[in-house]
Amino acid sequence: MTGAQTVAGGGAVAGNSPVNPLAGEVGIWLGGRRYRAKLTLGTLAELEEDLGERSMIALVERFESGRFGSRDVMAVLAAGLRGGGWQGCASDLPHADLRGGPIEAAQLAAQLLARAFQVPAP
Numbered sequence: 001m002t003g004a005q006t007v008a009g010g011g012a013v014a015g016n017s018p019v020n021p022l023a024g025e026v027g028i029w030l031g032g033r034r035y036r037a038k039l040t041l042g043t044l045a046e047l048e049e050d051l052g053e054r055s056m057i058a059l060v061e062r063f064e065s066g067r068f069g070s071r072d073v074m075a076v077l078a079a080g081l082r083g084g085g086w087q088g089c090a091s092d093l094p095h096a097d098l099r100g101g102p103i104e105a106a107q108l109a110a111q112l113l114a115r116a117f118q119v120p121a122p
Contacts, residue, residue: 029099037080
């Protein structure tokens with residue numbers, strides 16, 4: 001499967017439609033298409049299990065302390081993409097063409113986590 005085939009499916013953002021950071025959304029470019037990603041309560045629960053963390057706080061602390069690896073980054077991105085409607089899974093990401101490469105991937109994972117726990121302004 002090529003990267004473009006791997007990432008085809010739901011969740012693609014139409015045209016230049018912006019993502020909404022206030023709703024916890026992040027735009028992720030895969031295979032030449034921009035996808036809307038966000039961490040939902042369900043995808044956060046999946047992340048806890050997938051990464052072996054006991055709580056959401058432990059998951060965030062893992063990233064804040066720099067104790068994360070590429071597998072962790074891919075798990076966060078896949079969870080966020082699924083929260084935005086993407087039909088893929090973490091095992092699809094190593095084959096996908098992610099704009100910006102590993103550095104961008106780590107930054108996007110950090111943004112997803114930060115926005116998931118962002119307290120809305122009054």
